[in-house]
Amino acid sequence: MKITFLGRYKGSTVKKFKINPRKVTIIDVTAENKGFTVEYKTQSRQCSGYQLQYAKNSSFSNAVNVTIKQNISCRKVSGLQNNAAYYVRMRAYTKVKENGKVKKYYSAWSRKKKVKTRDVKLVCIDAGHQQRGDSSQEPIGPGASSYKAKVASGTSGVATGKPEYQLTLEVALKLQEELMRRGYEVLMTRTTHEVNISNSARAAIANNARADAFIRIHANGSDNANASGVITICQTPANVYCGAYYNASRRLSELVLEHFSAVCGCKNGGIWQTDTMSGINWCTVPVTILEMGYMTNPAEDRLMSDPAYQDKMVQGIANGIDAYFAL
Ligand SMILES: [Zn+2]
Structure with a gap:
């Protein structure tokens, strides 16, 4: 100036x-x-x-x-x-x-x-089984003295002839899409059939990512062709490997079961609490196994491969997950 x-x-x-x-x-x-x-x-x-x-x-x-x-x-x-x-x-x-x-x-x-920053929940989805089972053994939990096959080969559809590993991935991929649409982060243990991932390794994927929920997709099989309906599976409160995650896993199992059966209109077969599942015992995150229906029941087998019913199953699972995180 x-x-x-x-x-x-x-x-x-x-x-x-x-x-x-x-x-x-x-x-x-x-x-x-x-x-x-x-x-x-x-x-x-x-x-x-x-x-x-x-x-x-x-x-x-x-x-x-x-x-x-x-x-x-x-x-x-x-x-x-x-x-x-x-x-x-x-x-x-x-x-x-x-x-x-x-x-x-x-x-x-x-x-x-x-x-x-937003609280984005991470959901890990495990499409049960794989193209070829692996009968080599692994401990059923950390430090366990009993062993089970790394991955069983699963059941197959009596009417469709479809192997379980194929059905589980079909639903898992649809669920991935729906959960991402709802704002979740999603981690898949597998997206192809040609893998060899043991049940403990599947749990490790969810654990290492610190998943907020681990959803394991399966379909049931029975000697009784009339058996039908959905069940979920979690550990017991006394589980020596992952009893600490019982409450959360039980709640997740309840809500997925409740919403799944409500949307699909199928029989609610209840929750099976067991400590025999390697893929649960190795978990350090809340986990549920969903047995969507029976592939040994011709009508339910056909239904589970129907795209419209698959959409319903996915909505049911996603609603259960929403309800779990809303608590
Ligand atoms: Zn299975």
Whole structure:
């Protein structure tokens, strides 16, 4: 700035002012899956861009800085933790050329905002069995002295001739799609038939991912061709391997069973509590085995391969999962 004196006074003086940009006003910070979106008022004067800062603490130590160009009024940040709180603040900057060098001048920080990323539940789906069973043995639980086949070969449809591993994957893939549509994160133990994953290895997939629920899809078989209906299976409260997950697994089993039978209109065969299932005993997450119906019952076998009925089964399972997480 240059001031020129009037009248008899002579000479001039030069004073320099730093004109910092105005504070940024954050309109809203909304939660996203493993992230958030910040909306703010843009500034047209004295503003070359914005700096967004976020941290897990309100003092912004170890904060992450994001530089945003001018005229952009919102910014999505992703790749953060699930269901975690973050503090967010912003400031504007202006670039000024001084003695041939570009300097950045910042506004004061905006008011800080707190946001919690969405709580997205992870559901692990295990399509029971595989193209070829594996009769080699594994312990039925951590440290167990009794052993069972790694993966049994499963039953097959008396009317359709369809092997169980095929039916379970058909339903599992539809369930994956429906759960993702409902906002869940989904992990599949298998998406093809040509795999060899033991029951303990299937549990390990759910455990390692810290799944919030582990849904194991199966179909039943019986010597009695009239046997029909759905059952679910979980451990007993006295289970020495995973008794700690009894309450959660029992609730999951109850709700999946209840909603499945309600939507499908099939017989509710109740919950079977047993400690003989390797794929349950190895679990460190809430788990249920769903036996959707009997492939040894011709009518129910045909029904379970009917696309419209499969959609019903999927709705029933998904409703049960929704109800489990709504509690
Ligand atoms: Zn099975």
